[in-house]
Amino acid sequence: MPIIFDSEKKIFKLDTNESSYVFGVNDHGLMIHYYYGATVGDSDLAYLAARWGLSGVQAKPHYSVAGDMLNLGTKPLEYSTFGVADYRPTALKIKAASGQSATNLAYISHKIYKGKPDVEGMPETHAAENEAETLEVLACDEVTGAYVTLFYTVFENLPVITRHCIVENRSEKAMNLEAVYSTNVDLQGDFDFIHLWGRPCFERTFEREPIGHGSKTVQGLRGASSHFHNPFVALARPNACEDFGEVYGFNLVYSGNFAATAYRDSFEGLRFIMGINHEDFNWLLEPGEKFVAPEAVMVYSDKGIGHMSRTFHKLYSKHLCKSEWMTKKRPILINNWEGTYFKFDADKLCAIAEKASTLGVELFVLDDGWFGARNHDRAGLGDWKVNEEKLGCTMGELAKRINSFGMKFGLWFEPEMVNPDSDLYRAHPDWVVHIDGRPMSVGRNQLILDFSRKEVRDYIFDSMCEVLDNANIEYVKWDYNRNFTEVGSAALPPERQKETLHRYMLGLYEFLDKFIERYPHILLEGCSSGGGRFDPAMLYYSPQFWTSDCSDAAERLFIQHGTSMCYPTATMGAHVSAVPNHQTKRITSFETRGNVALSGTFGYELDATKFTDEECEAVKKQCEEYHKLYDVIHYGELYRLITPFDGDRTAYAWEFVSEDKNEALLTYVLLYSRPRVRRTVCLKGLDPNKTYRDEETGRTYKGSTLMNAGLNFIGFEGDYNSKKVHFKAID
Numbered sequence: 001m002p003i004i005f006d007s008e009k010k011i012f013k014l015d016t017n018e019s020s021y022v023f024g025v026n027d028h029g030l031m032i033h034y035y036y037g038a039t040v041g042d043s044d045l046a047y048l049a050a051r052w053g054l055s056g057v058q059a060k061p062h063y064s065v066a067g068d069m070l071n072l073g074t075k076p077l078e079y080s081t082f083g084v085a086d087y088r089p090t091a092l093k094i095k096a097a098s099g100q101s102a103t104n105l106a107y108i109s110h111k112i113y114k115g116k117p118d119v120e121g122m123p124e125t126h127a128a129e130n131e132a133e134t135l136e137v138l139a140c141d142e143v144t145g146a147y148v149t150l151f152y153t154v155f156e157n158l159p160v161i162t163r164h165c166i167v168e169n170r171s172e173k174a175m176n177l178e179a180v181y182s183t184n185v186d187l188q189g190d191f192d193f194i195h196l197w198g199r200p201c202f203e204r205t206f207e208r209e210p211i212g213h214g215s216k217t218v219q220g221l222r223g224a225s226s227h228f229h230n231p232f233v234a235l236a237r238p239n240a241c242e243d244f245g246e247v248y249g250f251n252l253v254y255s256g257n258f259a260a261t262a263y264r265d266s267f268e269g270l271r272f273i274m275g276i277n278h279e280d281f282n283w284l285l286e287p288g289e290k291f292v293a294p295e296a297v298m299v300y301s302d303k304g305i306g307h308m309s310r311t312f313h314k315l316y317s318k319h320l321c322k323s324e325w326m327t328k329k330r331p332i333l334i335n336n337w338e339g340t341y342f343k344f345d346a347d348k349l350c351a352i353a354e355k356a357s358t359l360g361v362e363l364f365v366l367d368d369g370w371f372g373a374r375n376h377d378r379a380g381l382g383d384w385k386v387n388e389e390k391l392g393c394t395m396g397e398l399a400k401r402i403n404s405f406g407m408k409f410g411l412w413f414e415p416e417m418v419n420p421d422s423d424l425y426r427a428h429p430d431w432v433v434h435i436d437g438r439p440m441s442v443g444r445n446q447l448i449l450d451f452s453r454k455e456v457r458d459y460i461f462d463s464m465c466e467v468l469d470n471a472n473i474e475y476v477k478w479d480y481n482r483n484f485t486e487v488g489s490a491a492l493p494p495e496r497q498k499e500t501l502h503r504y505m506l507g508l509y510e511f512l513d514k515f516i517e518r519y520p521h522i523l524l525e526g527c528s529s530g531g532g533r534f535d536p537a538m539l540y541y542s543p544q545f546w547t548s549d550c551s552d553a554a555e556r557l558f559i560q561h562g563t564s565m566c567y568p569t570a571t572m573g574a575h576v577s578a579v580p581n582h583q584t585k586r587i588t589s590f591e592t593r594g595n596v597a598l599s600g601t602f603g604y605e606l607d608a609t610k611f612t613d614e615e616c617e618a619v620k621k622q623c624e625e626y627h628k629l630y631d632v633i634h635y636g637e638l639y640r641l642i643t644p645f646d647g648d649r650t651a652y653a654w655e656f657v658s659e660d661k662n663e664a665l666l667t668y669v670l671l672y673s674r675p676r677v678r679r680t681v682c683l684k685g686l687d688p689n690k691t692y693r694d695e696e697t698g699r700t701y702k703g704s705t706l707m708n709a710g711l712n713f714i715g716f717e718g719d720y721n722s723k724k725v726h727f728k729a730i731d
């Protein structure tokens with residue numbers, strides 16, 4: 001039984017296959033957190049929450065009695081509330097009709113059942129009845145009449161617990177939700193904070209730092225999960241590394257403003273909260289209404305960062321994306337963006353597609369510039385009418401021509417945006433996110449359509465359908481190229497203006513749900529000026545996401561490394577582009593560009609008509625390799641072997657191992673060549689007793705030899721040189 005309740009002691013114990021999570025209800029109805037970590041045999045862990053009581057500067061809550069050592073400020077709490085003697089960052093803050101914000105929750109009841117409930121209106125992980133069990137705990141704040149349901153779903157075969165909550169106003173008066181975080185975990189002791197920071201063209205960069213006393217927060221206030229901070233954090237014990245030690249991973253299934261705060265208190269307690277950012281957020285909850293907070297995923301690993309990542313990968317590969325494409329083989333694509341930018345017509349596009357098709361490419365994607373007056377990025381967004389004059393034909397005809405090369409055809413959209421210079425904006429200036437009387441900032445010459453409004457969503461949906469229903473389009477790239485400023489909605493009253501950003505996200509999710517339902521066979525690839533909205537919520541709709549606008553192979557190693565912390569290989573759009581690279585001007589070999597891009601959803605982003613004969617041969621070889629190595633890369637487990645943060649700081653090496661351990665692929669990239677360096681790489685995750693054959697040389701090794709003694713990459717000098725070694729078990 002993954003969830004048990006000790007009714008006598010009022011203790012809940014949630015067991016995954018590798019972890020235990022224990023909390024209880026004390027005599028005052030307060031929910032106290034006892035333990036989260038590796039599996040333990042006992043459930044009565046209340047003794048762990050004992051703390052020294054404090055007097056004087058530290059307040060005691062009204063119901064504490066002298067000597068009971070109950071002191072909210074030092075107790076590990078299950079879901080903390082603001083303004084009642086807990087001075088740490090808190091998960092829930094409700095402003096009552098009286099204007100005061102003190103909030104307190106007391107346990108009322110609970111339910112335990114098989115399966116996993118929906119997170120209403122929002123993306124979520126899913127599980128069949130026999131794959132998970134759920135605990136719902138109902139608690140209430142007597143003063144405001146707010147009823148809070150905390151949901152915990154325990155996955156039986158993965159060390160994963162998901163959490164979300166619902167706040168319901170069962171009083172007669174309106175209340176304001178000022179903060180509703182999705183998860184709160186109170187741990188104890190020393191931790192490092194691992195997070196993924198970045199910027200456009202340098203997304204999700206791995207960073208690890210010790211947590212000192214006070215707060216460490218990563219957050220987004222841009223209305224999108226963003227290039228700058230991903231809604232992912234891991235708390236790692238200082239001695240934890242890639243392969244050993246305790247790591248707690250957290251990921252929010254949400255694409256809007258988020259915050260994740262770790263707070264180390266003066267008693268060496270460590271609180272972690274993650275959810276919608278309370279900054280610039282307020283939700284007016286009328287009597288009878290409810291508010292649903294997004295889902296937070298919690299992964300526990302006592303086998304290091306690598307095991308945490310592989311757990312996220314398994315969860316997201318099987319329990320997140322609702323597209324049929326998550327498990328279908330992805331086609332090798334070519335996208336015309338870096339090949340032509342806005343300068344093309346149907347003949348040029350067909351020339352690229354035809355050439356690529358002869359080399360093994362399976363899908364041609366027409367990027368930005370095919371609609372309205374879109375010959376540059378200053379006009380046309382929002383006008384989803386095919387520019388037949390520019391193309392020289394209809395979209396249906398273009399799709400037919402592409403199909404005649406034996407290729408699928410795909411199209412770019414940026415549905416949430418509008419250029420001021422567009423027919424749509426001229427007709428509906430109030431449809432954009434704005435504040436009356438305040439000048440609007442533009443980003444890439446565009447404004448954001450107010451997707452919190454149904455009429456706006458319906459208009460865009462219908463105009464997209466018009467295009468999609470009149471051509472054989474089998475792939476859509478959904479882009480999003482600016483963040484929010486001057487946030488306001490013309491459709492909301494003043495007291496609801498701070499709901500705009502969350503209502504926008506709900507509108508976006510509703511749109512995407514409808515889109516997937518109407519076009520279940522379309523392969524949807526997410527994008528946001530590269531990877532500016534690469535989060536589990538977008539991956540619920542789009543099985544692949546354009547990882548970064550930086551297509552330089554060397555830079556991509558850092559980006560794909562950080563992204564792999566929690567997102568599976570099969571979700572990372574990765575393309576071979578031309579050199580000198582358009583973003584960095586770096587020159588890397590065609591082979592290395594291919595080796596890096598093969599560790600993602602593979603494709604090309606260039607003008608194929610410019611290929612030399614040698615490059616044509618290289619493309620053919622890469623396409624063949626893609627098919628040969630597809631299963632081990634897309635369904636295998638990822639092991640990170642070396643990074644430029646290790647050793648002599650010059651190389652990356654990673655490995656995929658099939659589930660049955662019969663196949664492995666190692667890729668090694670030398671970033672910076674130094675003479676006389678010993679370059680030994682040990683593999684991981686193999687069966688020590690099996691014999692593996694190097695498919696190129698025929699040489700055989702025992703798994704134990706490859707893992708303990710390793711391979712020698714000597715004689716391999718040259719910046720950006722790379723090598724793949726493919727092993728198959730022969731016994």
Ligand code: GLA
Pocket residue numbers: 337367368412479481527528529530546549
């Ligand atoms: C964004 C995307 C690119 C490309 C352009 C088109 O920058 O990240 O891949 O689609 O928009 O304008």
